[in-house]
Amino acid sequence: MIKIEFEKIIYERRTIRRFKNEPISLDILKKLIDYARLAPAAANIQSLEYIIVQKSEMRKKLFPLLKWAAHLPRDQRTPKEGERPKAYIIVLNNIKIKKNAQYDIGAAVENILLGATNFGLGACWMGSIDKIKIRELFKIPNHYKISHVISLGLPNEISIVEPFKDSFKYWKDEKGMMHVPKRSREDIIQKIY
Ligand SMILES: Cc1cc2nc3c(=O)[nH]c(=O)nc-3n(C[C@H](O)[C@H](O)[C@H](O)COP(=O)(O)O)c2cc1C
Numbered sequence: 001m002i003k004i005e006f007e008k009i010i011y012e013r014r015t016i017r018r019f020k021n022e023p024i025s026l027d028i029l030k031k032l033i034d035y036a037r038l039a040p041a042a043a044n045i046q047s048l049e050y051i052i053v054q055k056s057e058m059r060k061k062l063f064p065l066l067k068w069a070a071h072l073p074r075d076q077r078t079p080k081e082g083e084r085p086k087a088y089i090i091v092l093n094n095i096k097i098k099k100n101a102q103y104d105i106g107a108a109v110e111n112i113l114l115g116a117t118n119f120g121l122g123a124c125w126m127g128s129i130d131k132i133k134i135r136e137l138f139k140i141p142n143h144y145k146i147s148h149v150i151s152l153g154l155p156n157e158i159s160i161v162e163p164f165k166d167s168f169k170y171w172k173d174e175k176g177m178m179h180v181p182k183r184s185r186e187d188i189i190q191k192i193y
Contacts, residue, residue, distance in 0.1 A: 009117050014160070014180060016122025017068055018083045019153025026054060028119050029087055029152075035115040036108040047097035048108050048147075051090040051138055061137055062088055066149060067128035071169040085124075085151035090134065092144040105147050112150055122155035 029052050036048065053062055063084055069077040079085075091109060093101045109125055116123040131146040140146060159170075159178035164187075170180045 009114050013113055013117040014122075014178070015124050016153075016155045016157060016159060017124050017151070018079050018155070018157035019085055019122060019151075020156045021082055022086065022154050024054070024087045024121065024152055024154075026052070028121070029054065029089070031119075032089065032112045032115045032152075035111040039104070039107040039111045041101075041104045041107070042098075045098045046104075047094045047101050048104060049092045049094055049144065051088075051092065051140075053088040053090065053138075058137075059085065059088065062134070062149070065130040065133050065137070066126055066151065068124075068126075069170075070128065072172060076172055083156055084153075086153035088152065089150040090138065091147040091150065092140065093147055094143060095145055096143045101147075109148060109150065116150075116152060120154065121152055122157075124151040126151060 033050050033052070036050065037046075041048075053059055067077075068079065089112060091105060093105065098104075113123050113125060126149045129146070129149050134140070134146055134149070157176060157178060159180055161182045162179045164181040164183045168181060170178055172178050
């Protein structure tokens with residue numbers, strides 16, 4: 001039996017980089033961490049930990065340490081004042097528990113992104129981040145590897161999937177709608193035995 005709700009979330013989730021000026025409750029943010037907690041982990045060794053950033057003062061300090069939408073022209077990349085994320089989740093790997101957790105991170109972050117979509121939130125998984133300054137700002141001890149930042153908020157932009165032609169570059173049309181090229185199913189199924 002197809003679970004319609006689940007499929008809707010999968011199809012609806014898109015990276016969102018413009019947010020409404022409305023807060024996200026701490027309960028929802030904690031729930032997202034719960035989804036991450038339950039993700040698969042190699043050998044079930046659970047080394048991932050998280051920092052929730054909600055307060056305006058810390059959000060203001062974190063924002064300049066993130067790089068947005070590298071494929072877009074410079075003037076379209078970074079969300080303006082009033083459209084900035086309303087919360088962040090910083091993903092950390094505790095290297096005292098496990099040194100390399102790349103795959104675990106992917107699974108946990110995807111759970112967070114899908115969970116956010118289910119709450120009607122938009123999110124951006126961010127790897128272009130100033131890890132040195134983030135460590136200083138949040139006083140993160142050296143036995144934590146800073147992995148990613150997830151930016152969150154109620155969506156204030158629309159992003160849609162379009163068929164991939166000859167470029168992976170996402171782009172914005174004149175109405176500000178994001179277009180994200182994705183390869184087709186037929187193109188990526190290499191063989192069927
Ligand atoms: C590991 C990873 C790192 C990413 N880092 C950034 C980033 O630093 N800044 C940004 O604006 N988007 C970042 N993204 C978002 C991608 O650009 C986005 O997922 C991609 O364009 C596809 O769009 P979609 O998520 O809507 O399918 C990252 C995505 C992944 C998976």
